[in-house]
Structures are given as C-alpha cells and as structure tokens.
Amino acid sequence: MAQPLTVPSMTAGADFVLRPWEMSDLPLIRQAADDDYIPKITTIPSPYSDDAAQAYVRRQWDRAAAGTGYPFAIARTRDRQPVGAIGLWLTEEAEGRASLGYWMTAPFRRRGVMGAALRTVATWALHELRIPRAQILVEPWNTASVRTAESAGFRREGLLRGWQEIGGKRRDMLMYSRLNGDPSPGDQAATGS
Numbered sequence: 001m002a003q004p005l006t007v008p009s010m011t012a013g014a015d016f017v018l019r020p021w022e023m024s025d026l027p028l029i030r031q032a033a034d035d036d037y038i039p040k041i042t043t044i045p046s047p048y049s050d051d052a053a054q055a056y057v058r059r060q061w062d063r064a065a066a067g068t069g070y071p072f073a074i075a076r077t078r079d080r081q082p083v084g085a086i087g088l089w090l091t092e093e094a095e096g097r098a099s100l101g102y103w104m105t106a107p108f109r110r111r112g113v114m115g116a117a118l119r120t121v122a123t124w125a126l127h128e129l130r131i132p133r134a135q136i137l138v139e140p141w142n143t144a145s146v147r148t149a150e151s152a153g154f155r156r157e158g159l160l161r162g163w164q165e166i167g168g169k170r171r172d173m174l175m176y177s178r179l180n181g182d183p184s185p186g187d188q189a190a191t192g193s
Helices: 023-033 050-065 113-128 143-151 185-191
Strands: 016-019 069-076 082-089 097-104 133-138 155-166 169-179
Touching: 016 113, 023 050, 023 082, 050 069, 069 113, 082 113, 097 113, 113 133, 113 143, 113 169, 133 143, 133 155, 143 155, 143 169
Parallel strands: 097 133
Antiparallel strands: 016 069, 069 082, 082 097, 133 169, 155 169
8 A cells, every 4th residue: 555645835936825725715616516527527516516516525635644746726825715726646657657747727727827737747747756747648639738748748648539428428639758867847948858
C-alpha cells in the first residue's frame, strides 16, 4: 500500500497559490458544476448539492491519504479565493510516470494562471519528487488546454484514438509529456528552442 501524502502549499506566479482542498472551497465546486465541460472530465458533482460537494472535497483528501496523488486547489494569494484545480496523479509511479489534470473556472481562464500552476507542479514532480515522466491528456479541440500544456514545456507526442470516454462517448486524446531531463520552459525561451 502507498504511503499517505502531504499536499504542500506552493506559489504559482506572483498572485496565486496551490494548496490542499478545504471545505470552504464549496463555492468553487458550485461554479465548476455549472460549467458545460468540467463535470464531464472530472468527478465534480453535477447537478450541484452541498452534500455532493463535501464528498468531492473528502475524495481529494482521501487521494492524498491513500498515496495516489496530490490534489491542489488553485487560489488567489490576496484573499484565498479558489479559482481552479490541478492534480498530480501517481497511479503509474512504479512505471516512472505521473499524470496531471487541471481545470479552471471561466472567469479566470486566459490569464496565464493555469500555465503557472502547471509549470509549478510539473517542475516539482520532475525535480523534487524525481518522477521521470509527467504526462497530460487533452482532447484535440481543446486549444486552450493545448496552449497551457505547451507553455509549461510539455511536448506533443501523438493522438490516442478512442482513448477515453467523456460525456458518454469515446474520445480521441492528445498525449503531452515532459521528462525530468527536458529543459524547463524558461530555458527553452532563453535558448530559442
């Protein structure tokens, strides 16, 4: 059995922090439950109820307690308002792989927040936790998520046909990865690669 994990708090850019989930995050879950896409790719309860939202937060705590991953809420530093989520999942850690998943509520999209959060978690996973490979799956139409992955130094590897069921249909997914030997996103910009 995996060891329990402690979800740390980390800064993600100048204005945001990654932190463990709290029961006070229920307004974020309500907002995510109303999104057209987030409930299809996550376990966010839709329709929303306080009981289901509390169960969602407890599941995040249980993931860390069971050692299967690090679930983070993304919150503004100034007032701790949560705006999204990112998780590092360790179900394939024995094979040297970890998966990342993320979502952001509509009012905070297209501001670079998720890119900063993804860079922070991926760099931490690859260099501090020494996981050899971090990977992300993205639906091909989701250009915002593709840009986020690429801005965080992830490279597109290919299309996985019919890989995952989303919204009751089998969907193709793009595979993105970053290896612990890859240059950091800042290094790529500096060298022009």
